Amino acid sequence: MPMDRPVVVGVDGSSSSLVAAEHAARAAVLRSRPLLLLHGYLHPLGYGVPVNPYDIGVPVPSEEAQRMLERTAADLADRWPGLVVEVRQVAGGPGITLVEESRRAELVVVGSRGLGGFAGLLLGSVGTQVAAHAHCPVLVVRPDEQQIPVDAPVLVGVDGSESSRLATGYGADEAALRDVPLVLVHVGPADEGRAVPEEIEESRAAYQAEAVRLLAEASTAVRAEHPDLVVREHPVRAAGPAQGLIEASGMASLLVVGTRGRAGFAGLLLGSVSQAAIQHAHCPVLVAHPVT
Template sequence: MNRAVVVGVDGSPASLVAAEHAARAAALRHRPLHLVHGYLHPLGYGVPINPYDVGLPEPSEEADAMLDRVATDLRGRWPELTVETRQVAGGPGATLVEESRRAELVVVGSRGLGGFAGLLLGSVSSQVAGHAHCPVLVVRPADREVTVAGPVLVGVDGSELGELAVGQAVEEAARRDVPLVLAHVVAPDTQPVTRDAAAGGEPADRLVAETAATVRQRHPELAVTERVVRAAEPASALVEASADAALVVVGSRGRGGFTGLLLGSVSQALVQHARCPVLVARPHGHTG
């Protein structure tokens, strides 16, 4: 199955930047790119004005023209890329979650109000990041140009979901031909220890060293850096570390339904405040 990279496009500046990131991701993966516009009825819920008219609203010519412009621009910049466009009658978030069932990757834009008290993600981005059935790339900051500089950063915590994040971070670093940074945050009063796991170092140091050793064994061509960060707040420390990265990879967890908390606190902080795009690692076919 030739799964596509899917990106939601509504013509806004943030969605156009997301489409650019999606085109590059599709080219790196040798996958087709699907530009999808989910549209609602003018009342906002897909309900016809006439209660006896149960038909779905029609796609708009304006949106078709917008999608064609974006597709033409991306084909010109990535000539080898297969680009398809379509409109779907439905809310943008629900549309992209449904599209994710058959996608290799879903890409969404973000918007920010600034500060840790603000709502940094729009409802569409939050919905897709929390409920997609495949990995999700959240493009933030929304106005940042696509960059190829910088490593792929991933936090290491030894959990099953953390291992999934590390695995997808390894794939991204290899695909992009950039270094991989394995980071683990420990309390500031943790005593410095040797980094040699065989010499009996602290568990945090051993965890990073063992993870790095496994990655190097499987991917000897990949440059891997181990980083143990001493900080009181893991989320803030990783957000700060993301300033030098081209991508940060985070894990997710599912509790079922749209009411569950599907991202852990550290992952939430990175999705909302990272200084670079964020890949939410999810298995394909995840049912949330």
């Protein structure tokens, strides 16, 4: 992979995007990559086309936005010595702009809501669009995560799918970069609704065997690539995979999810578990898109 691929973050001056920029700066330093602060300056529905059909050409970049980008870049460069920061304005909706830039990026970072977001939405349209359509991994940062934890483990959901294996590889790389443990989580079904003791015991035994097998396979693959990494296996039971991962995310610095698990539909770009995780997790979420 080319070493000049930057970490890209969408910045619009909102508190959410500035928190995302801080996470992006740390990610760039850990990877020894440059940081690109990107501002798409047309309405998300405009996609770079003037709304008024009588307008000729594309609007010019905003001087106010340029000053905001340069202030943010200077602040990040001061606080992260050695970080190389570039700023750019693009005439396009923020979502499509970040998706297109992801073709040349190591990582794309988005906040959960920008200036155009609605307060009742946990993840705005831009974050949803980028998380679903990007051509590289996407880090989704929630606005209430003002402090970046540095010693909590990286958490990965394991279900045996190809998407899960990709997420496990990304999670192991992240844990190694951060010098923290990697926790592999397999979520099995809860006992609710089974009144017969024999059925409960049978279900527990089947889950235990499946969890042991999947977690052992994932651990073996991780240790082959990262022999010095501390790897923990954590089987849990919950009403569903999403709920189990969200509950477990309270003890993590990062949750890594695949785009689709074993129950996902091939036509969906982002499965229900991944969608729930980026909406409700208690830590930042890395969506493990392959680099294309």
